[in-house]
Amino acid sequence: MDWPYWGDVMSDSGPPPRLSPRDFSVQPAALSPAYRSSRLRAPERKLVALPGQLGDLTGPAFGHDLPGAADHDLIHNFAAAGASALGPRIIVHGTLRDESGRPVPDALIEVWQANAGGRYRHKNDAYLAPLDPNFGGCGRVITGADGSYSFLTVVPGPYPWPNGGNDWRPAHIHFSVFGTAFAQRLITQMYFEGDPHIALCPIVNAIPDKGAIDRLTARLDMGRTVPMDMRAYRFDIVLRGPDATMFENGTGG
Amino acid sequence: MSDRLIESASQTAGPYVHIGCLPSWAGIDGIYPEDLGATIAGPGARGERITLKGRIFDGAGEPLRDSMVELWQADAAGLYQSPGEYRGAADPDFRGWGRAATDADTGLYRFDTILPGAVRSGGVTHAPHVALWIVARGINLGLHTRAYFAGLPENAADPVLTLPELAGRVDTLLAVRDGGTWTFDIHLQGGRETVFFDV
Numbered sequence: 001m002d003w004p005y006w007g008d009v010m011s012d013s014g015p016p017p018r019l020s021p022r023d024f025s026v027q028p029a030a031l032s033p034a035y036r037s038s039r040l041r042a043p044e045r046k047l048v049a050l051p052g053q054l055g056d057l058t059g060p061a062f063g064h065d066l067p068g069a070a071d072h073d074l075i076h077n078f079a080a081a082g083a084s085a086l087g088p089r090i091i092v093h094g095t096l097r098d099e100s101g102r103p104v105p106d107a108l109i110e111v112w113q114a115n116a117g118g119r120y121r122h123k124n125d126a127y128l129a130p131l132d133p134n135f136g137g138c139g140r141v142i143t144g145a146d147g148s149y150s151f152l153t154v155v156p157g158p159y160p161w162p163n164g165g166n167d168w169r170p171a172h173i174h175f176s177v178f179g180t181a182f183a184q185r186l187i188t189q190m191y192f193e194g195d196p197h198i199a200l201c202p203i204v205n206a207i208p209d210k211g212a213i214d215r216l217t218a219r220l221d222m223g224r225t226v227p228m229d230m231r232a233y234r235f236d237i238v239l240r241g242p243d244a245t246m247f248e249n250g251t252g253g
Numbered sequence: 254m255s256d257r258l259i260e261s262a263s264q265t266a267g268p269y270v271h272i273g274c275l276p277s278w279a280g281i282d283g284i285y286p287e288d289l290g291a292t293i294a295g296p297g298a299r300g301e302r303i304t305l306k307g308r309i310f311d312g313a314g315e316p317l318r319d320s321m322v323e324l325w326q327a328d329a330a331g332l333y334q335s336p337g338e339y340r341g342a343a344d345p346d347f348r349g350w351g352r353a354a355t356d357a358d359t360g361l362y363r364f365d366t367i368l369p370g371a372v373r374s375g376g377v378t379h380a381p382h383v384a385l386w387i388v389a390r391g392i393n394l395g396l397h398t399r400a401y402f403a404g405l406p407e408n409a410a411d412p413v414l415t416l417p418e419l420a421g422r423v424d425t426l427l428a429v430r431d432g433g434t435w436t437f438d439i440h441l442q443g444g445r446e447t448v449f450f451d452v
């Protein structure tokens with residue numbers, strides 16, 4: 001079967017388990033005035049609770065044959081033959097789990113980022129730093145059976161952005177993550193341990209919880225460093241998971 | 254459970270979400286063969302072909318020109334193409350998931366798909382609808398909403414459209430038909446603010 005992931009908390013013929021209610025105390029507020037773009041784009045009315053709908057507990061699946069051989073390698077996947085992207089070479093790796101602690105296998109993770117100078121390959125980015133002809137800035141992977149993922153890239157540069165003042169983004173990598181349920185869908189950003197811009201960033205500070213910010217901060221992982229080649233950063237990701245009561249009752253009701 | 258983990262915090266997709274999710278749209282060719290989510294219904298998919306399009310307006314009435322929308326829906330028989338579908342096998346030529354950028358000039362998003370069937374699950378019948386998920390610069394946590402189809406008889410008894418707390422706001426969830434095209438505009442703020450869900 002294609003459905004071992006939380007198969008032991010559901011019957012073969014039953015609906016997928018409900019998810020735990022979302023804990024908004026660890027999520028950014030929709031309106032965070034210091035992040036000016038949110039002022040006109042944050043809904044003003046309360047979200048309407050709509051838990052347990054089959055359409056939100058299902059979602060698209062992506063196979064291991066989706067990513068091409070170089071999709072996980074941002075150092076080379078846009079580079080000319082024999083060339084590579086400029087910047088400090090790193091491995092980014094971690095494990096995708098749900099709130100119950102279970103690894104989420106076979107899940108699509110897409111990443112995008114600025115180059116080592118802080119410039120995006122996008123027509124709307126006019127930052128002074130030059131494009132790197134050998135860096136496209138996107139990659140994707142499918143998690144393994146143990147929820148693990150890894151990709152190769154260069155450390156992105158911090159960059160200034162128009163927010164009404166002198167604002168600089170901390171170095172970051174954008175992540176788009178799928179679970180098995182559309183309600184698990186997540187887009188977030190990974191930051192780098194020790195970056196003083198993290199504490200100054202209005203986008204980061206839309207998150208009201210210090211621990212939640214810390215969990216978006218990747219740690220240098222010397223154990224995965226490749227000597228004389230590249231350093232490694234570890235970034236674990238957690239998606240929403242089945243309601244804890246499901247494990248005690250063994251049924252979704 | 255003490256060993257329960259905490260969901261990772263969301264962060265905005267930013268203005269350059271296309272690089273990661275729709276790179277060909279962003280002009281980055283040669284890494285992936287094509288952008289994901291372009292084909293919701295294959296050529297052999299059963300059902301009535303429709304186009305769903307619309308714009309997403311901010312609080313100043315300006316359409317978002319830098320956002321991304323994802324769509325998730327059932328097939329013409331009301332079945333999802335998903336490992337979690339337990340009621341039967343969905344149409345093999347129907348994927349049900351799509352992804353689109355809002356146009357950089359007009360702000361229009363567009364999905365070519367089929368009219369979904371009603372979803373019968375747990376003893377309840379849900380009127381035909383598509384789920385939409387919106388991410389963009391200025392949106393810190395992706396927004397979930399639903400587009401229903403104005404005029405379908407199933408709407409009258411739909412368990413969501415008849416929620417008491419949606420009184421006076423149901424119109425914001427109704428796509429409007431013009432031939433084979435259904436228009437579903439989304440308002441992030443103001444008197445016509447679209448209903449967004451905590452799913």
Ligand SMILES: [Fe+2]
Binds near residue numbers: 114
């Ligand atoms: Fe960014």
